[in-house]
Amino acid sequence: MNSFNLQNIVRQHILSLAPYSSARDEYTGKEGIFLDANENPIGSATPENWNRYPDPYQWDIKEKLAPIKGCRPSQIFLGNGSDEPIDLIIRLTCEPKEDNIIILPPTYGMYEVSASVNNVEIQKVPLTADYQLDTEKIIAAINPKTKLIFICSPNNPTGNLIDRQAILTIIENFQQGIVIIDEAYNDFSEEPSFIPALDNFPNVMVLQTFSKAWGLAALRLGMAFANEELISLLNKIKYPYNINGLTQKQLIENIGNVEFVKNSVKTLNQNRTDMIVELEKLPIVQKIYPSDANFLLVKFTEAKKIFDYLIEQKTIVRDRSKVILCDNSLRISIGTTEENHHLIELLKKY
Ligand SMILES: *Cc1c(COP(=O)(O)O)cnc(C)c1O
Numbered sequence: 001m002n003s004f005n006l007q008n009i010v011r012q013h014i015l016s017l018a019p020y021s022s023a024r025d026e027y028t029g030k031e032g033i034f035l036d037a038n039e040n041p042i043g044s045a046t047p048e049n050w051n052r053y054p055d056p057y058q059w060d061i062k063e064k065l066a067p068i069k070g071c072r073p074s075q076i077f078l079g080n081g082s083d084e085p086i087d088l089i090i091r092l093t094c095e096p097k098e099d100n101i102i103i104l105p106p107t108y109g110m111y112e113v114s115a116s117v118n119n120v121e122i123q124k125v126p127l128t129a130d131y132q133l134d135t136e137k138i139i140a141a142i143n144p145k146t147k148l149i150f151i152c153s154p155n156n157p158t159g160n161l162i163d164r165q166a167i168l169t170i171i172e173n174f175q176q177g178i179v180i181i182d183e184a185y186n187d188f189s190e191e192p193s194f195i196p197a198l199d200n201f202p203n204v205m206v207l208q209t210f211s212k213a214w215g216l217a218a219l220r221l222g223m224a225f226a227n228e229e230l231i232s233l234l235n236k237i238k239y240p241y242n243i244n245g246l247t248q249k250q251l252i253e254n255i256g257n258v259e260f261v262k263n264s265v266k267t268l269n270q271n272r273t274d275m276i277v278e279l280e281k282l283p284i285v286q287k288i289y290p291s292d293a294n295f296l297l298v299k300f301t302e303a304k305k306i307f308d309y310l311i312e313q314k315t316i317v318r319d320r321s322k323v324i325l326c327d328n329s330l331r332i333s334i335g336t337t338e339e340n341h342h343l344i345e346l347l348k349k350y
Pocket of ligand 1: 080152156210212217221
């Protein structure tokens, strides 16, 4: 089997491209009189000052994040949501109309959207009936032009963890490209992240996010973790100041608040258990799929009608009934105790 060589996976013109060099790239010191970036030296139109460009590589965040995640700061890329590294890894590796990616539906929609925007072919290998990897079919789908395989675990919209051994099989059998493991919901599960093992897996990129367990969806901060060589290539093609100063400041000041994350996860997981107990009592519920995330995929007798009824009552869940293998299913985010109670009461009345 060929061994992994990033130089063969990355689009050739990017290897030779000279990235934009910002003022903050060329002088990285913090002290001095800064007359190099055409900023407003007087201040800002807001009460707090935001007149200076932020750190393009967010080193203060990465230094605090690395020990939390069990990696080195240089193995971290921060993006404007996970959407940014998803788009960048496609643009870094896939020649439009030539290369392809493999996705495993039902799964998160952004992999397909980003590939389509970039005019990159998508191969779909559906999950099995119990929402696990069909490893043989995935391996059979790999062709010389396959650059990326996206695996989401715990998977969205199904909620389940993907078998670790199956993920390892894909990693072993795909040395010609990169396996992206989207761990957006890892905080809600007991499953160890792949991040601390990245030194063993040069062909793996892990995605996590501050949008879920950290409760920071509005700040737009996603994380990618991989070997240093891949991270520097992502840095080479990103927008120079992709993480704004306000977001960086909020994170630097609050990243120590792992208590909040732990407590949220504990509460939401308990609420999930309680919700399952209540849903199981309802005759309109046909199946509740096992979940290691902060949502449940639930199969109903008539999902679309129940969805419309809930909308009329100003209670919004996600209709996934048109999605492959999710027939008659709604995806329900776990809310507060009161919100969940409200939903259950409405469903009882239906
Ligand atoms: C919510 C979610 C994300 C996070 O997206 P952000 O852009 O970071 O808010 C990533 N992957 C999956 C599967 C998700 O469900």
